[in-house]
Structures are given as structure tokens and as C-alpha cells.
Amino acid sequence: MSSESPTPFRTVLRGYEPAQVDQHVRELTTSLTALQQQSEQLQRHVQELQSRTDAAEAAVISAQDDSKDRTPTFTEFGERVAKILSLADDEARDLVTRARSDAEAIVADAEAHAKKVRKEAEQYSLDWKSEVDAEAARILEEARTQADDMRDEAERDANARRSEAQALYEQERAKSAQAAAAFETTLAERRGKVEQEFAARTALAEQQLAAVTDRAAQVQREADRARSEAERLAQQQLADANRQAQEIVAAAKDKAERIRAESERELAAATQRRDSINAQLTNVRQMLATLSGSPAMPLDLLADDDEEAATSSKKN
Numbered sequence: 001m002s003s004e005s006p007t008p009f010r011t012v013l014r015g016y017e018p019a020q021v022d023q024h025v026r027e028l029t030t031s032l033t034a035l036q037q038q039s040e041q042l043q044r045h046v047q048e049l050q051s052r053t054d055a056a057e058a059a060v061i062s063a064q065d066d067s068k069d070r071t072p073t074f075t076e077f078g079e080r081v082a083k084i085l086s087l088a089d090d091e092a093r094d095l096v097t098r099a100r101s102d103a104e105a106i107v108a109d110a111e112a113h114a115k116k117v118r119k120e121a122e123q124y125s126l127d128w129k130s131e132v133d134a135e136a137a138r139i140l141e142e143a144r145t146q147a148d149d150m151r152d153e154a155e156r157d158a159n160a161r162r163s164e165a166q167a168l169y170e171q172e173r174a175k176s177a178q179a180a181a182a183f184e185t186t187l188a189e190r191r192g193k194v195e196q197e198f199a200a201r202t203a204l205a206e207q208q209l210a211a212v213t214d215r216a217a218q219v220q221r222e223a224d225r226a227r228s229e230a231e232r233l234a235q236q237q238l239a240d241a242n243r244q245a246q247e248i249v250a251a252a253k254d255k256a257e258r259i260r261a262e263s264e265r266e267l268a269a270a271t272q273r274r275d276s277i278n279a280q281l282t283n284v285r286q287m288l289a290t291l292s293g294s295p296a297m298p299l300d301l302l303a304d305d306d307e308e309a310a311t312s313s314k315k316n
Contacts, residue, residue, distance in 0.1 A: 035120070
């Protein structure tokens with residue numbers, strides 16, 4: 001059996017000290033358990049003695065039955081042995097008789113002691129149960145009273161706290177509504193400010209984009225004009241260069257033609273003068289030859305002299 005059992009009492013806030021009540025109940029439970037264990041031990045001892053007594057009685061009855069059927073004379077073993085065996089048989093009978101008497105006395109004492117212990121245990125259990133029942137009833141009544149008081153106090157406290165909570169809730173809800181309104185106002189102001197700032201930045205960006213676009217178009221037009229002007233100037237310079245080259249070539253050709261024509265004229269004039277001079281020289285030679293009677297100079301020498309004279313005249 002267990003040495004401790006759960007107490008039937010409920011712990012409350014006010015009344016007897018719960019630890020002392022639990023300690024007292026544990027002591028009573030321990031005492032009752034010890035008495036029950038002692039009673040059970042005595043019962044087992046009585047049963048053991050009863051078993052031994054029954055065995056001894058059975059042995060005695062068996063011996064008595066045997067003695068009725070045949071009384072041992074032990075004469076066949078000799079006088080001395082017969083006497084020893086007879087004494088042993090008598091001693092055995094005495095031992096059996098004494099053992100039966102002792103067993104009956106022990107059984108009687110054990111039964112009496114067991115009855116006494118059982119009665120004391122039952123009486124103690126009844127007394128303890130009555131005491132425990134009375135204590136439990138008193139504690140239960142006190143617990144009920146205290147529970148009612150605590151319930152009333154808890155209800156009052158709960159009502160007060162409920163009222164405080166309701167007031168606090170209303171106050172917090174008003175604060176939340178006010179904060180929400182202020183937040184909405186602030187949010188609207190910030191949203192308007194952000195929208196205005198965004199619109200201003202968008203307009204500025206569009207203006208900057210338009211200015212950049214116009215500047216890019218202007219730069220493109222200027223680049224186109226510069227390219228066109230450069231192409232025109234290049235074409236004009238090329239045309240001027242071609243014209244100047246043509247003029248230079250034409251002038252060179254004209255000069256060369258004039259020089260050639262003049263050279264041809266001079267050559268023709270020189271040739272004509274040479275021929276005229278040759279003719280005159282021929283006439284002079286002939287006249288000199290006629291006058292002096294010497295032979296005339298060869299014509300080729302006269303021609304060479306005439307060419308040298310013509311060349312010298314041309315250089316001059």
C-alpha cells in the first residue's frame with residue numbers, strides 16, 4: 001500500500017494553514033497505513049501458525065491411527081534397542097503434544113492480538129474518519145464562505161475594472177480618432193505638397209527637356225548650315241582652283257604659242273636675212289672675183305659665216 005494518499009481538501013486563501021493541514025493528514029494516513037500493514041503481518045503469521053498446527057495435527061492423527069493399528073513393541077530389535085526406540089517414541093509423542101499445545105496457544109494469542117489490533121485500527125479509523133469529516137466539513141464551509149466573499153469581491157473588482165477599462169477604452173478611442181484625423185490632415189497636406197512639388201518638378205523637367213530639344217535642333221541646324229557652307233566653299237574653291245588652273249594653262253599655252261610664233265617669225269626673218277646676205281655675198285664674191293681675178297670663196301663657208309652672223313644678230 002502507498003504510504004501517502006491525496007488529501008480531500010481544497011487549498012484556499014484564508015483559513016487554516018494548508019501546509020499544517022496536509023502534514024496532519026499525512027501523519028494520520030501514515031499511522032493508519034502502519035496499523036493496516038501490522039494487521040496484515042499478524043494475519044499472515046496466524047495463517048502460518050495455523051498451517052503448521054494443521055500439519056502437526058495431521059501428523060499426530062496419522063501417528064495415532066498407526067498406533068491403533070499396530071502398537072510398536074520394538075522387541076525384534078533387542079531389549080536395549082527396544083527400550084531406546086520406546087523412549088524415542090514417547091518423547092516424540094510428548095513433543096507432538098507440546099507442539100500442538102504451543103501452536104494452539106500461539107494461534108489463540110495471535111488471533112486475540114489480531115482482533116485487538118484490528119479493533120484498535122477500526123476504532124482509530126472511525127475516529128480519524130470522523131475527525132477528518134468534521135474538519136473537512138468545517139474547512140469546506142469556511143472555503144464556501146471565503147469563496148463567496150472572494151466571488152463578491154472579485155465581482156466588485158471586476159465591475160470596477162470593467163468600468164475603468166470602458167472609460168479607458170472610450171478615452172483611447174477618442175485619442176485614436178483624434179490621432180487618425182490629425183494623421184489624415186497631415187497626410188492630405190503632405191500629399192498636396194508632394195503633388196505640387198511633383199507638378200513643379202515635372203514642369204521644370206518638361207521645360208528643360210524642351211530647351212534641350214530646341215538646343216539640339218538649333219545645333220543640328222547650325223551643323224547642317226556649317227556643313228552646307230563648308231561643302232559650298234569647298235566646291236567654290238575647287239571651281240576657282242580649276243578655273244585658275246585652266247587660266248594658267250591657257251596663259252601658258254598662249255605664251256608658248258606666242259613664243260613659238262615669234263621664234264618662227266624670227267627664224268623666218270633670220271633665214272630671209274641669211275638668204276639675202278648670202279645672195280649679196282655671192283654677188284660681192286662674184287664682183288670681187290671679177291675685179292681681182294681670184295677664185296670665188298666656197299658657198300658653204302659663206303653660209304657658215306652667214307649663220308653665225310644671223311645667230312649673233314638674234315641674240316642681240
